[in-house]
Amino acid sequence: MGILPRSSYYTRDNRQTAALIRARQPYLVKNIFTGIGLTTFVISVYAFTIKAVAQDDFSDVQIPDAPEQPPHTPHTGTARAPEQISVRGTK
Amino acid sequence: MQSGYTCHRCLRSLIGTPGAKSFARHVRTTSVYTTTSKRPYTQINGKTRAVTTQQRRTAATAESLNHRVTRNAPGDLKSAAPFGGEEAIKSPERVLLQSSNLFHSFSNSPSPAIRKRAAFMKSHAYCPHPDHRQTRIVTSPHDPEARKTTKSIHPPAHVNFECPDCGLPVYCSERHWMDDYEHHAEICDTLRQANEDDHDLHSGRFFPEFEYPGPQIEEILPNMTNWDTYLYTREYNAINEDRSMRQATRLLTYPMTIASVIHELSPYNIRSGGRLTTEGLKSLSALRYSLHPPRSGSGLGIEGLRPTPPAVRIFILGARAESSLPRQVWVQLEYLFHRCPLHLIFIGPESMTNRDDEFPLPERTATNPFGGIVEDRISNYTKITTFVEYYHTMHQANYFQPFDPYFDCFVLFHPGLGHPASAHEWEETLPQLLETKVPIICTGYTDWDMQRDKKWVEEKMAGEVDLLMEAGENRFRSLRWDLNDLDPGDISAGNWGVWAFRGKRYETTMRDGVISL
Numbered sequence: 001m002g003i004l005p006r007s008s009y010y011t012r013d014n015r016q017t018a019a020l021i022r023a024r025q026p027y028l029v030k031n032i033f034t035g036i037g038l039t040t041f042v043i044s045v046y047a048f049t050i051k052a053v054a055q056d057d058f059s060d061v062q063i064p065d066a067p068e069q070p071p072h073t074p075h076t077g078t079a080r081a082p083e084q085i086s087v088r089g090t091k
Numbered sequence: 092m093q094s095g096y097t098c099h100r101c102l103r104s105l106i107g108t109p110g111a112k113s114f115a116r117h118v119r120t121t122s123v124y125t126t127t128s129k130r131p132y133t134q135i136n137g138k139t140r141a142v143t144t145q146q147r148r149t150a151a152t153a154e155s156l157n158h159r160v161t162r163n164a165p166g167d168l169k170s171a172a173p174f175g176g177e178e179a180i181k182s183p184e185r186v187l188l189q190s191s192n193l194f195h196s197f198s199n200s201p202s203p204a205i206r207k208r209a210a211f212m213k214s215h216a217y218c219p220h221p222d223h224r225q226t227r228i229v230t231s232p233h234d235p236e237a238r239k240t241t242k243s244i245h246p247p248a249h250v251n252f253e254c255p256d257c258g259l260p261v262y263c264s265e266r267h268w269m270d271d272y273e274h275h276a277e278i279c280d281t282l283r284q285a286n287e288d289d290h291d292l293h294s295g296r297f298f299p300e301f302e303y304p305g306p307q308i309e310e311i312l313p314n315m316t317n318w319d320t321y322l323y324t325r326e327y328n329a330i331n332e333d334r335s336m337r338q339a340t341r342l343l344t345y346p347m348t349i350a351s352v353i354h355e356l357s358p359y360n361i362r363s364g365g366r367l368t369t370e371g372l373k374s375l376s377a378l379r380y381s382l383h384p385p386r387s388g389s390g391l392g393i394e395g396l397r398p399t400p401p402a403v404r405i406f407i408l409g410a411r412a413e414s415s416l417p418r419q420v421w422v423q424l425e426y427l428f429h430r431c432p433l434h435l436i437f438i439g440p441e442s443m444t445n446r447d448d449e450f451p452l453p454e455r456t457a458t459n460p461f462g463g464i465v466e467d468r469i470s471n472y473t474k475i476t477t478f479v480e481y482y483h484t485m486h487q488a489n490y491f492q493p494f495d496p497y498f499d500c501f502v503l504f505h506p507g508l509g510h511p512a513s514a515h516e517w518e519e520t521l522p523q524l525l526e527t528k529v530p531i532i533c534t535g536y537t538d539w540d541m542q543r544d545k546k547w548v549e550e551k552m553a554g555e556v557d558l559l560m561e562a563g564e565n566r567f568r569s570l571r572w573d574l575n576d577l578d579p580g581d582i583s584a585g586n587w588g589v590w591a592f593r594g595k596r597y598e599t600t601m602r603d604g605v606i607s608l
Contacts (some may be wrong), residue, residue, distance in 0.1 A: 008329040018331040023323035026316055 188294035190334075193287040196258040202293040208576055209253075209260060216250045216578050218263035220271050223247045230511055231539055235274070235580065250579065257282035259579045281582055285572045288337055299328045300339035303419045309429045315351050315358050317566055325426075337571035344586045345413050346424035347567035349405060349502055352532050352591060354427055355379045358566055371559030374530040374593055377497045378403070382428050402432035402474065404491070404499045408482050408520065409506045410437035415445035418469050425473045437477045438485065452479060461485055483519040494527035501531040504586060507540075508533070509547030518551065525552055525594030530559055534586040538562065541588045548592060555595045562590035 009020040016024075024031075187201060195201060197209035217226045221238040226247045229237045248263035257279045262268040268275065304326045314320035318340055322330060330336050351357055353375060359367045367375070381403050389397040407413065414437035425433050443449065455462040463478040478485065485491065491499075501524055507513040508521070524531055535541035541562040549556055569585035599606050 009323065017329050019319065019329035020323065022319040026320065 188290055188296075190291070190294070190296070193290045193294065194258060194283065195286075195290055196253050196255075197260065197286065198253060200290065200293075202290065205289060205293060211576050212260050212579055213249055213251055215576070216260070217247045218250050218261075218267055219274075219580055220262060220267040222267070223263075228511065231543070233539065254279060254282075258286045259574070261579050275580075278580060278582060281572050282574070282579070285574050285582060288334060288571055289574070291334055291338065298335075298338070300330050300335040301342075302328055303423060304426075306426045312356060313354075313427055315347075315354065315356055315566070317358075318570070321347065321567070325423075337569075340567075341569045341571040341573070341585060342416055342420050343423065344565075344567055344569040345416060345504065346421055348504075348534055348565055348586045348589055349500075349532065350424055350427050351565075351567045352560065352589065353378055353382060353500060355383050359560060366561040366563055368558055368560065370557045370593065370596075371530075371591060374496060374559050374591075378500060378530065381497050382431050384430055386430075399432075401498060402434040403428075404434045404436060406436045406438060406482075406491070406499065406501045408438050408501060408503050408524075409517075410439040410442040410477075410504070412444045413437070413504055414439075414442045414477050418466070418475070421475060422470050422473055425470060428472075430472075432472045433474070435473065435475045436491075437475070438480060438482045440479060440481060442477050443479050446477075460488070461490065481516070481520070483523055486520070486523045494529050496527075496529050499527070499529045501529055503531065503533045505534055505536055505540075506544070508544040510540075510543070514547060521548065521551060525556065528594045528596060530591055530593050532560075532589065532591045534565060535562070535588045535590070536583045537587055538564075541590055545590065545592075552594075557593045557595045559591035559593050560589065562588055565589040 009017050009023075011017055195205075197205055197212070200206050200209070217223065219235045219238075221240070222243050222245045223239060224243050224245065224247055225236055225239045227236060250260040250263055252262045252265050252268050253260045254262070254268060254275065259282050261275060261282070262271065307326065311324065314324040318336070322339075327339075330339055352359065357375075359365055359371075361367050361369060361372050381400060384400070387397040389395050389399075421435060424435075443452070449464060452462045453459055453464060459465075461478050461480050461484075463476045466475040466477075469475060506517060508517050533541070533544060535544060545558075545562060565586050565588050568587045572582040572584055575581040575583065
């Protein structure tokens with residue numbers, strides 16, 4: 001593939017050289033603050049969004065207790081309900 | 092010369108004939124120091140210390156060219172080593188002085204050129220101890236010569252004793268050195284640094300800092316806040332060491348001082364603290380109109396022809412050794428301006444300093460009445476002309492007229508306008524410069540130097556001067572302290588400060604109810 005062009009402003013281990021650090025020096029503090037500002041903005045957008053689409057919390061809604069025998073459930077015995085006998089009167 | 096290494100032919104020729112003779116052939120002798128030079132005071136570590144002589148300092152002295160020469164030097168300073176090609180050049184045996192071995196007393200230096208300089212100093216420089224009588228007029232309140240009063244009875248003595256800490260001959264005897272130690276201690280560290288830097292130039296090492304980049308596309312903007320941002324955005328090789336930075340900026344300060352003022356991305360502005368005045372903005376905007384022309388759709392062929400304006404002329408007056416700077420250094424100025432042809436014109440009686448191999452000068456003919464050396468093959472957009480002549484002579488001959496503030500600019504590198512030794516030479520030139528209404532960029536060795544120049548200009552011209560840029564430290568000053576062989580205690584940084592002025596322009600005004608100028 002051949003040698004990739006290397007910038008003399010980075011050492012062999014890709015660390016910044018003194019020349020690069022000196023060149024960045026007038027902007028370092030401003031850049032750090034900008035970086036902090038952008039990161040907080042991004043994190044806050046994520047936090048808000050995740051919070052906004054999260055599941056609703058219904059723990060404050062009162063649900064009444066379930067009754068012991070529900071009214072229309074079929075009996076386990078052989079006695080028929082009266083409505084069913086009258087429907088099949090002709091057969 | 093693009094390469095940082097010695098070319099094979101030079102090296103082979105040196106190794107073939109070892110000895111002092113071939114070395115002398117290649118070394119430029121420091122004959123520049125015999126010319127009259129001006130000395131301003133220096134400001135080191137916040138302490139002002141003035142050292143002035145009547146002599147005019149030659150800027151960018153012979154040492155600046157030794158970097159081209161000394162790479163040839165190791166060949167004959169060592170005994171004839173077998174020439175093994177590039178590997179032999181890089182191997183440590185070819186380097187005369189290792190970087191840890193750069194401090195040597197000047198008289199006992201391994202380099203013959205430096206020993207010669209030491210001998211020169213010992214025969215020309217005077218001991219600054221107050222017990223000696225004065226040898227010259229005091230030129231500034233910070234001048235150490237001012238310490239020598241009428242009570243001093245000893246006759247002036249040449250320097251002989253070398254300070255063991257800085258290696259330079261600074262006093263006539265050890266007794267005077269010990270006596271005056273507190274004054275010497277102010278500059279001793281800087282002198283030692285200058286000593287080591289001088290030995291570094293003679294050390295025979297490879298100089299990556301003298302390899303310059305080529306042109307870039309127009310969209311890459313050079314950042315001219317300071318040296319580091321400029322070097323990075325212009326894609327120079329990274330200069331990590333302080334010593335290399337000093338060596339590199341010493342040469343580059345000349346084109347960069349000019350560029351930092353006239354380029355549209357200049358760090359000087361009209362806000363408070365930006366040092367540019369409103370008049371300065373007007374003058375520089377006019378110049379920038381020519382320096383940054385808009386794209387005109389020009390190209391190759393007949394259909395690509397466009398009317399082109401004349402070249403921007405930068406007149407460097409009172410040029411001394413700056414006209415001998417390697418052309419690759421001057422062409423860095425051109426690479427900052429795209430599509431703008433530049434014409435650099437060096438004018439001055441000493442403009443052929445260090446250019447001995449270009450003599451004899453061309454004959455003065457009808458087409459070249461002042462015998463100027465024209466170099467127009469340097470690059471596509473740069474032409475360099477050198478005239479050995481006083482500027483006022485050429486001005487009176489109407490040689491460069493008409494002047495146009497949109498195209499022309501005068502640059503004066505450390506002119507010493509108000510300095511007693513050189514002021515008389517500028518008296519005739521100055522009114523002519525001001526009458527052209529072209530911006531004049533002026534540099535100086537120190538703040539006091541510049542203020543004195545400014546006062547002299549305003550006095551001489553009775554206030555008919557507009558200040559374009561306030562005097563102050565130059566962002567692109569040389570970071571290296573240069574020695575003056577005529578007075579070792581006098582060290583200077585090239586182009587330490589910069590300011591600019593112009594002949595006063597008047598708008599029309601009303602006078603007695605009538606419009607007048």
